Amino acid sequence: MAKTLYDKIWDAHVIRTEEDGSSLLYIDRQLIHEVTSPQAFEGLRLAGRKPWRPEANLAVADHNVPTRDRAKGIADPISRLQVETLEKNCREFGIPVFSMSDRRQGIVHVVGPEEGFTLPGITLVCGDSHTSTHGALGALAFGIGTSEVEHVLATQTLWMKKARNMQVRVEGRVGPGVTAKDIVLAIIGEIGTAGGTGYTIEFAGEAIAALSVEGRMTVCNMAIEAGARAGLIAVDDATIEYLQGRPLVPKGELWDRAVTAWRELHSDPDAVFDKVVTLDAAAIEPQVTWGTSPEMVVPVSARVPDPAQEKDPTKRKGMERALEYMGLTPGTPIEDIRLDKVFIGSCTNSRIEDLRAAAAVVKGRKVADSIKLAMVVPGSGLVKEQAEAEGLDRIFKEAGFEWRDPGCSMCLAMNADRLEPGERCASTSNRNFEGRQGYGGRTHLVSPAMAAAAAIAGRFVDVRKF
């Protein structure tokens, strides 16, 4: 029978299935960070259990780490304890961990693919919802809670029910200045934040195939913002090329065998999806969110929508609340929205390609005087090294951006990087929820190029005309 990519990976990992349809699924790899793991390790300790396969895990601190003066350590004692606890737990249980001073340290979802820890066809989990990122390499990857982190550590498995299959096709090619971020924001705008709930989404179509692997990670990263725990993209030449030579990918004869297997990781031509959504790539403009949910998104050429036009009362109330929180008036052109801060970073958009795109916009220009802070936070130490080798750091610094050390930073503001109440930010991250980037902070999600242009102009501008 014809299978989807999701069917293929799922079937290859089922250990047993119970009568009610729940399956015991083998988990090949787990990424671990400091925020969602301490209670899992404590659970193992209390029960006297050991990790089933310590080497199938990789840990790195990212959420709490400072992005400057790192040699001084972490000032906040609670954050420091959490990061130290991660390293202590990993040593105790024999789990590979990159310390905060390791040059490979970075955001788990940047580090995993970079090290070749993420491989096509595997199941990969992490106590972090943006684990969907790794689907860009044809891996079935999804976020889990801390109890499940402990369960995977102890058993290398999870009990799951199979999700339904959704395909999102983006047909044709996007125009210049339109990026992976705009594609995925447009998809979320189309299907809504719960549109993918209960599904695994496979992204397909010419515009997806044309993306680099980094761009595909941006798309899969935000599958969860459409409600889908996992996003997937078929393996192709770009995937294989991306993997080659990375530290943890197989070598020699095993590489050849692996590549042969990976080439099968695509949906069969006659595979049936439970739901198919199609978007026209050429119609996608650079996107800007205006509200407090990623589905509250419009093209940069549009205006802030009017709740009065919304018929559904729950939705209307949600829009009114969002506009009040965001301090916006219906009908305001998006290009008239002025900003206080600009953040380029996060597991969505902090890879080398993102920094190149932002630098290309910034080069030879200056950050507007009205911008209080514009910062670039590379996704990992290796991305930072690469960017510096290319001179991107100088371009940013000369324009007035701060060039920081890697981590999650102001995507969720667990460290010192945050918005103050009422501050408005153009951010390349993934969530514009109330308070996400700091108490009372106002977040607009955009692509790296759009964020860079906004930093220069002090307001949103259409990067295609910039």
Next chain:
Amino acid sequence: MLAFDRVKSQVIPLDRANVDTDAIIPKQFLKSIRRTGFGPFLFDEWRYLDRGEPDMDCSRRPKNPDFVLNKPEYAHGQILLTRENFGCGSSREHAPWALADYGIRVIIAPSFADIFYNNCFKNGILPIVLDADTVDQLFREVGPGYELEVVLETQTIVKPDGSVIGFDIDPSRKERLLKGLDDIALTLAFADDIRAYEARRREEAPWLFGGEQLDWI
């Protein structure tokens, strides 16, 4: 795991859709390395008028009188009634930890985000999905003194007028919740199956076992 049998309690109406886990428990409280103590910070940004920090004594903080948890008539509710896509966003299990620590045992909504829904069962919270019309009707009925009785064994919600609403739940999840079973111990009963799978998989995809290693501290 905490077992769940039945709960009879006031119902707290939280009339918002897409309540995300950042709203349920904001990020600054995630720095804790413990599983407990999150209850006072549940819905922190909506519940208090000041900015919350982990070491605060919440009894002295200014409360938002308009927020439903602060209304005296709902002070002892263990059942939360809310709108679609509850628990979306971050996978943080701190969200159900905060709800459970506060005393919430049942959440009724038209839909839940997947990761949050799973996390509830690990913490003795029963998430119940009802169709949007039934939820609408409950929102119309709920008020001070309004109580529901939720019985897991019979999968029923008994209203004050004695009428009954049924709900669905996976048999395996129901069993685990009723008995408060340790998931890991149950899975380890299948250790031989896991090892047999690994042996088979090692033949098919040897690159996933052993092989390249990283240098680490």
